[in-house]
Amino acid sequence: MIALADIERRIEAIRGADAGVPATEAAAELLRLGEAVLEHWVTARGEMPTKATREGFRLLALHHQGAKGEPSFNACRETCRELVYHHNLIAATTDAAALRRNLGLAARVALHLYFFVAGKLQEAALGEFCCSSRNGQNAAWQGDATMGNDP
Amino acid sequence: MSERYRKVAYYPGCALEGTGHAYDRSTRAVGKKLGLDLVEVRNWNCCGAMEVKNIDPKLQTYLSSRVMSIAAQEMGMDTVMAPCNGCYHNLKKAEYDLANDAASRDVVDRLSQKAGHATYRAGSLTTIHALDWIKEALGEDGIRLRTTRPLAGLKVANYYGCMYTRPRHIFPEKDKGEGSESTAAPHFMDDILAAAGAEIVDYPLKTACCGGAHTLSDSDTSTKLVLNLLETAEECGADVIATECPTCHSGLEMHQVRAEKRFGRKTRVAMMYFTQLLGVALGIGPRRLGIHENISDALEVLRAKGLR
Numbered sequence: 070m071i072a073l074a075d076i077e078r079r080i081e082a083i084r085g086a087d088a089g090v091p092a093t094e095a096a097a098e099l100l101r102l103g104e105a106v107l108e109h110w111v112t113a114r115g116e117m118p119t120k121a122t123r124e125g126f127r128l129l130a131l132h133h134q135g136a137k138g139e140p141s142f143n144a145c146r147e148t149c150r151e152l153v154y155h156h157n158l159i160a161a162t163t164d165a166a167a168l169r170r171n172l173g174l175a176a177r178v179a180l181h182l183y184f185f186v187a188g189k190l191q192e193a194a195l196g197e198f199c200c201s202s203r204n205g206q207n208a209a210w211q212g213d214a215t216m217g218n219d220p
Numbered sequence: 221m222s223e224r225y226r227k228v229a230y231y232p233g234c235a236l237e238g239t240g241h242a243y244d245r246s247t248r249a250v251g252k253k254l255g256l257d258l259v260e261v262r263n264w265n266c267c268g269a270m271e272v273k274n275i276d277p278k279l280q281t282y283l284s285s286r287v288m289s290i291a292a293q294e295m296g297m298d299t300v301m302a303p304c305n306g307c308y309h310n311l312k313k314a315e316y317d318l319a320n321d322a323a324s325r326d327v328v329d330r331l332s333q334k335a336g337h338a339t340y341r342a343g344s345l346t347t348i349h350a351l352d353w354i355k356e357a358l359g360e361d362g363i364r365l366r367t368t369r370p371l372a373g374l375k376v377a378n379y380y381g382c383m384y385t386r387p388r389h390i391f392p393e394k395d396k397g398e399g400s401e402s403t404a405a406p407h408f409m410d411d412i413l414a415a416a417g418a419e420i421v422d423y424p425l426k427t428a429c430c431g432g433a434h435t436l437s438d439s440d441t442s443t444k445l446v447l448n449l450l451e452t453a454e455e456c457g458a459d460v461i462a463t464e465c466p467t468c469h470s471g472l473e474m475h476q477v478r479a480e481k482r483f484g485r486k487t488r489v490a491m492m493y494f495t496q497l498l499g500v501a502l503g504i505g506p507r508r509l510g511i512h513e514n515i516s517d518a519l520e521v522l523r524a525k526g527l528r
């Protein structure tokens with residue numbers, strides 16, 4: 070299994086227009102890198118990564134497997150779907166500038182999946198964010214609780 | 221203008237009294253300008269947020285049910301509007317659990333009796349988000365009619381975050397085809413701001429994680445996630461990321477600053493609540509929309525686009 074750090078490096082290389090292969094091949098590689106990220110997650114949970122596909126893509130099957138019993142993992146569901154979408158988009162693109170742009174965005178999506186899963190792997194016990202902490206930039210408003218209703 | 225949602229119970233939640241104060245301010249200002257009546261839920265409490273839910277999910281269900289009980293049983297309202305994705309999500313989840321899980325109903329009934337208020341009964345109230353409120357009450361044509369300062373030339377990436385559409389089963393009204401919101405590709409914010417004249421960019425990370433849950437325990441992960449969101453928005457050509465969640469919004473702003481300090485990567489895209497952008501289009505002054513409270517320099521972006 071490809072190491073997580075190597076996955077990040079390779080995605081960054083593709084993002085930086087240093088893929089060294091045609092865009093369609095790079096897009097397919099991004100899908101495989103996405104699968105590799107999810108394989109890490111599934112393996113860390115003590116399971117064997119599936120070889121099956123969903124809607125024609127192993128990435129989506131791996132996500133489905135990884136989200137079983139872990140609802141918060143669905144926070145990367147659309148990220149996986151976006152990666153598949155960009156893979157398909159690149160396959161249908163002929164304009165060189167559009168290809169570069171779409172490949173760059175596909176790499177961004179793959180990178181997001183990587184950060185999300187790597188973060189979850191790193192944090193065995195996720196901490197919490199208290200959203201009621203006060204606005205540090207603007208403490209003065211507290212003296213005027215009716216500001217929201219101003220005329 | 222649709223009569224539906226002309227008068228709704230308003231549940232700001234804790235975040236809109238703190239980090240998301242500008243969201244509260246702009247939501248109220250937009251409501252007032254449009255003649256929409258927001259009746260704040262009396263003596264409301266925390267929805268249970270992430271903290272309570274992780275320790276005792278049924279206690280979170282009770283906390284959300286108390287808000288809904290007050291709105292429905294004590295105030296006689298049929299709709300409660302929650303602008304915060306966390307609150308919206310938790311109220312929807314409580315509604316689902318109370319309709320489908322007898323154990324949750326038992327706990328809520330017991331705690332409600334102990335607290336001395338009526339037990340909330342599933343189906344008594346409809347929970348909506350601020351996006352539903354504006355979209356349904358005004359519609360895109362209504363927004364176009366009332367727009368006095370179109371957001372022309374302003375390129376906007378709409379960011380919904382991960383709690384607005386997930387999990388699917390607690391949002392039975394979504395994915396119903398034309399006119400309804402999509403859980404896979406949400407578009408209500410796109411529709412509203414496009415009607416206000418903004419140029420919407422295609423943003424591939426509109427529902428991706430902002431790292432909000434990691435922000436204290438693993439700040440670097442949050443910063444990397446946010447930096448990727450910001451840089452992607454810039455690559456898409458956006459001047460502004462429009463938000464509809466106070467946790468996402470404050471996370472984007474705080475980690476934009478941290479990304480520069482920690483990783484030396486500066487981004488210029490500004491963050492604005494969608495209610496702030498809509499308010500600008502409706503001719504409301506920036507101060508009344510709380511734009512000066514934003515950490516990113518949204519005022520400068522508006523100035524550069526001739527919107528100030």
